[in-house]
Amino acid sequence: MAAAPDFEVAKLTGEITVPKLREGAMAGIKSFKANEKMQEALGFPGELVEDWHDRAIGKMGELLKKYRSLQVFMDACVHCGACTDKCHYYLGTSDPKNMPVARQELMRQVYRRYFTFAGKYFPKLVGAKDLSKEILDDWYSYYYQCSECRRCSVYCPYGIDTAEITMAGREILDSVGIGQKYTNEILGKLHRIGNNLGLPGPAILDTLEGLEEDVLEDTGIPVKFPLDVEGAEVLLVTPSADFFSEPHVESLIGYAKVFHAAGISWTLSTKASEAGNFGMFIGSYENMRKAALRIREAALDLGVKRVVVGECGHAWRVAYSFWNTLTGVGAGAPEDDEFARKLQAQLDHSVPQPAHICEFTHDLLTRGVIKADKSKNDHRVITFHDSCNVSRGSRMGDTPGGQFTIPREVIMMVANNYQDMAPGTTHEATFCCGGGGGLLTDDLMQVRVKGAQPRMEAFKDVVDNNKVNFLALICAICKAQFTKVLPYYGYKMDMVGGVHQLVATAIELPGLGAGPVEADEAEAEAAADE
Amino acid sequence: MSTLSIVYVVLFYAATLLLIAGLARKILQYSRSPAPLKIPTTPAPTTTSGVAYRMAKEVVLFESLFKSSKWTWIFGWMFHFGMLLVLVRHLRYFVADVPVWLAAMQPFGKYAAFMMVAGLAGLWARRFLVDRVRYISTLSDHLMLALLMGIGISGALMTFVAHTDIIALKMFALGLVRLAPQPVPGDPVLLAHLAMVALLMIIFPISKLLHAPGVFFSPTRNQADNPRERRHLADWAAQLEK
Numbered sequence: 001m002a003a004a005p006d007f008e009v010a011k012l013t014g015e016i017t018v019p020k021l022r023e024g025a026m027a028g029i030k031s032f033k034a035n036e037k038m039q040e041a042l043g044f045p046g047e048l049v050e051d052w053h054d055r056a057i058g059k060m061g062e063l064l065k066k067y068r069s070l071q072v073f074m075d076a077c078v079h080c081g082a083c084t085d086k087c088h089y090y091l092g093t094s095d096p097k098n099m100p101v102a103r104q105e106l107m108r109q110v111y112r113r114y115f116t117f118a119g120k121y122f123p124k125l126v127g128a129k130d131l132s133k134e135i136l137d138d139w140y141s142y143y144y145q146c147s148e149c150r151r152c153s154v155y156c157p158y159g160i161d162t163a164e165i166t167m168a169g170r171e172i173l174d175s176v177g178i179g180q181k182y183t184n185e186i187l188g189k190l191h192r193i194g195n196n197l198g199l200p201g202p203a204i205l206d207t208l209e210g211l212e213e214d215v216l217e218d219t220g221i222p223v224k225f226p227l228d229v230e231g232a233e234v235l236l237v238t239p240s241a242d243f244f245s246e247p248h249v250e251s252l253i254g255y256a257k258v259f260h261a262a263g264i265s266w267t268l269s270t271k272a273s274e275a276g277n278f279g280m281f282i283g284s285y286e287n288m289r290k291a292a293l294r295i296r297e298a299a300l301d302l303g304v305k306r307v308v309v310g311e312c313g314h315a316w317r318v319a320y321s322f323w324n325t326l327t328g329v330g331a332g333a334p335e336d337d338e339f340a341r342k343l344q345a346q347l348d349h350s351v352p353q354p355a356h357i358c359e360f361t362h363d364l365l366t367r368g369v370i371k372a373d374k375s376k377n378d379h380r381v382i383t384f385h386d387s388c389n390v391s392r393g394s395r396m397g398d399t400p401g402g403q404f405t406i407p408r409e410v411i412m413m414v415a416n417n418y419q420d421m422a423p424g425t426t427h428e429a430t431f432c433c434g435g436g437g438g439l440l441t442d443d444l445m446q447v448r449v450k451g452a453q454p455r456m457e458a459f460k461d462v463v464d465n466n467k468v469n470f471l472a473l474i475c476a477i478c479k480a481q482f483t484k485v486l487p488y489y490g491y492k493m494d495m496v497g498g499v500h501q502l503v504a505t506a507i508e509l510p511g512l513g514a515g516p517v518e519a520d521e522a523e524a525e526a527a528a529d530e
Numbered sequence: 531m532s533t534l535s536i537v538y539v540v541l542f543y544a545a546t547l548l549l550i551a552g553l554a555r556k557i558l559q560y561s562r563s564p565a566p567l568k569i570p571t572t573p574a575p576t577t578t579s580g581v582a583y584r585m586a587k588e589v590v591l592f593e594s595l596f597k598s599s600k601w602t603w604i605f606g607w608m609f610h611f612g613m614l615l616v617l618v619r620h621l622r623y624f625v626a627d628v629p630v631w632l633a634a635m636q637p638f639g640k641y642a643a644f645m646m647v648a649g650l651a652g653l654w655a656r657r658f659l660v661d662r663v664r665y666i667s668t669l670s671d672h673l674m675l676a677l678l679m680g681i682g683i684s685g686a687l688m689t690f691v692a693h694t695d696i697i698a699l700k701m702f703a704l705g706l707v708r709l710a711p712q713p714v715p716g717d718p719v720l721l722a723h724l725a726m727v728a729l730l731m732i733i734f735p736i737s738k739l740l741h742a743p744g745v746f747f748s749p750t751r752n753q754a755d756n757p758r759e760r761r762h763l764a765d766w767a768a769q770l771e772k
Contacts, residue, residue: 021661066766068563069749075556076744079671080606081656081663082598096665105666117736118670126737127668150750153571155598157588157606158741159750161571285566289770321568321757325767332760339771340761352758392571395755400573428573 007446009488010092014461016425016454018085025095031144031443034179041188042287045177052176053131057114059175060107060168064115069164074111076158077104083152083162088431089145092450097142100152100162106138107165136178143169144180145447147437148281148314149388154428166437167283174282182441187278190291195240195274201228204273207243215253221509223260225252229267230302234259236266236357237275237295237319238310239476247497248479251311254500257507258361261370266308272298275315276476280322281438289326292318296327296343305348308355311498313387313475314436319354320394329354358407358474359396361503365413372506377415380470382502383462384408384420385455385482386430387475401427407474407499414506419466425458435481445484452485463491472499531713538714538724542706545731552735553743560747566764574755581754588751602656609649609678615642616685623703640689647682650675674737677726684723694720 036046049055064071083100085091090098097103105127112119112128119128129135146166153161173179189198199207208225215223226232236259242252259266272295279288299307307329309319324330328340331349335341347353351363364370384407396402404427412418425431434451462468471486473479473496483493531539575581587593592610595603619639622628654675657667688694698715705712714721733739746752 018662021665023665065563066566066764068560068565068747069569071563072560072744072747072749076738076741076748078738078741079663079666079668080595080599080602080653081660081666082595082602084660084662084666086598096662099662099666101666118733124669125673126670150571153750155594157592157595157598158745159571159588159594159748161569161750164569285767286770289767324757324761325567325763328761330758330761334761337761337763354758393569395572395574400576400755403572428571 005445005449005488007449009449010453012453012457012460012489014457014464016091016457018091019094021096021099022094023096026089026093026098026145026447027095027141029145029444029447030141031439031441032181033140034181034184038181038184038188039174039177039179041191042174042179042184042282042284044174044179044184048177052136056131056136056172056176057110059172060111061115063168063171064111067164067168069161070168072158073104073160073164074108074115077101077108077160080157082155082157083160086152086155087146087162088149088151088434088454089147089447089451092434092453093145093447095145097138098145100156100160103142103146103162104160104165106135106142107169110135136173136176139169139173140178140180143173144439144444145451147388147432147434147439147451149432149436150392151388151429151432154392163437167280169283170281171283174284179282180438182443183278183281183438187282187287187291190274190276190278191287194271194294196276196278197240197244199240199243199273201270204243204268204270208268211249211253211256215256219509221260223253223256223509225256226265226267228270228302229265232265232267232302232304234264234266234306234308235272235295235299235302235304236268236308236310237272237298237315237354238268238357239276239312239315240274241476241480242310243273245476245480247483247494247501248311248476250501250504251498252500254498254502254504254507255310255357257504257509258357258364258370258500261507261509262364263510267302267304269298269302271301275309275312275319277315277318278438280314280318288318288322292323292326292329295319295323295329299329300343300346303346305346306351306355307347307353308357308360310357311474311476311479311500313389313477315476316356316387316474317389317393320356323354356396356406358410358499359402361500362397362406362410362413365410371508372414372503373508374414374416374506376506377502378417380415380502381417381419381466381468382411382415382470382472383418383459383466383468384411384426384472384499385433385478386426387473387478388430388432388436390474391428391430407472410499411472411502414503419462419468421458421462425454431455431458433475433478433481434485436475436477440477440480448481449485449488452481452489456485456489459491460489469495470502471496472502473497474499531711534716534721535711535713538702538721539706539711541725541728545728549731549734556735556740557743560743564764564766565749565753566767568753568755568757568762569749570753570755571750572755574753576755578754581752585746585751589745601652605649605652605656607649608645609653612642612644612646612649613678613682615639616646616682623700624707626704643682643686643689647679647686650679650682654679670737674739677730681723681726681730684719684726687719688717688723692719
């Protein structure tokens, strides 16, 4: 941690309390805006357009027609207040505009004015307002203080999901020329180069070779990290942070060891070197689709039979819930759907498509194809943070709630000491890490630290009472966020790690020569190179 | 017929028309807008029957609200369930021969008025007592509660305190149903009650009362969780593949 923060960090008590509201507490907080180049790379105007008012209202009308969610959610809220104490950003900042309903009202006040009878003729009565620059300003502040984690949608009696409204708000802002630097710059890199970090193919190859050397040195076993291998069984799509960041890379090593031990041929792809898809964050169907199509193309080019996704929360939501729609990576396309059929004909439908790496490893561990020595993790007392997008926007396995049981079972199959955090902070009630949805940027550090507070309270509870010393994660954003934020609350950043980091520690690797056929070929190649 | 009667007859026909046409318009709008992405709040049922069960729990028991706030849940459920009983009881004014089951539920329907009013009072109190709910309450939120409270209290007054001429009222109601209008009774409490009910019917399709049809169309609640098994594609999204 660098210099002392210029904002107050709450002292943890181990309990989550609902604060009294403090109006305007976070009003001045804004992330940096995207420049012209970043905007135009995504097909948005470079700066605020002259006819911003009409264009914004036009865009809102278009989105209302394209998304039933937005239309219903604009109408259905009764201001019951059920969501008001559910958002981690409200709990951490006490700014009332961070209450889900108030965040929604920022858009609803405009919706009413232009699209409803009551708002057109009785604006004061129903709180309807003309769209103004001040309102756009408020939108920019507060739609970028929402991580689209969907916790509010669990508790709303009508299932109103603020994430949908935040996405629409961001899309309207983008369409008039107001974008966020962090998200839009990264999405531009993904379109241009293939991943969020902007790593070109040779840099990825170099990293992977380095990892092979490291693992060989550590274990004496030539675990491979294949890249762009045609005809591999599995295409692994993982967040690019896994190639470079700590502790992310430890999980990448875990995935590689799993493939090695199971003897299943696999490959990474330079074209699909990013599981993350910030197109979702800004609610842009077109940009999300464009980014996701890279995975389709890579799967077709390499001729893989399975697509597996690494540890990343929003990426898994996009992969699980949207890939089939966007790209055809999935199953069950009707016969006249040539676009999806082309890919689906190639995939192995005896396994889920796409599969989460935890589903993949869980299956291998359960069937005894791979084995683990749990005692290797005995120095750790582990707790698991349910990632918001995985918990409330996706599933693993065959039954609802598999996204909660499968990662926990993986942990318990590779480690002895496990402790859940308090009920009400796990499963579908989990709190976002505070850095999701496009907020993982240093210019929003105050939002991130305060938004992490509810999770930190639950964490403190198990650290104090159960001696927990490892926070297991399945999300690249969670990993980066907690690594940065834990020190603000007095914890060491090395308490943070991935579920497959735990797998990597405990997995039993077959020795030299005992490896599978697919691995042998790669080994022979490697030997020839030397 | 007196001018007053003509006003009330016209008012009720107009209110009924606006309610039905307004709701039909919104329901058509909801059902015609596409849901391009699978966004059920998970864990979610994987089958259509599972979705029906989830929706039933939401609509009958207010399951999500129960998870979020016990006070709002108890007051909200008292109000809605009380109002349902009251409404069903009111069917007796619109049929010439009251069926046995309707006669049998008469006492429940009568006393449900207290449940309804108590629930409303609790909900209204929250708008003053809880700072977060106070912050989000608009003038129309208060007026809506006032209107419902007015309907509940005026109704209960006529049932329990100052009985109105119920035979004359039934004549008026049946007259409306049979398209053969009859004079409206002149009891001021009744007139107030009827006017408020008509107002409620008129504003229903242009207000937050749209939460009633809205919940059935909420994609986070009415979608099955099966995106990997079936390809889900909206028409406008399919155009992008052309």
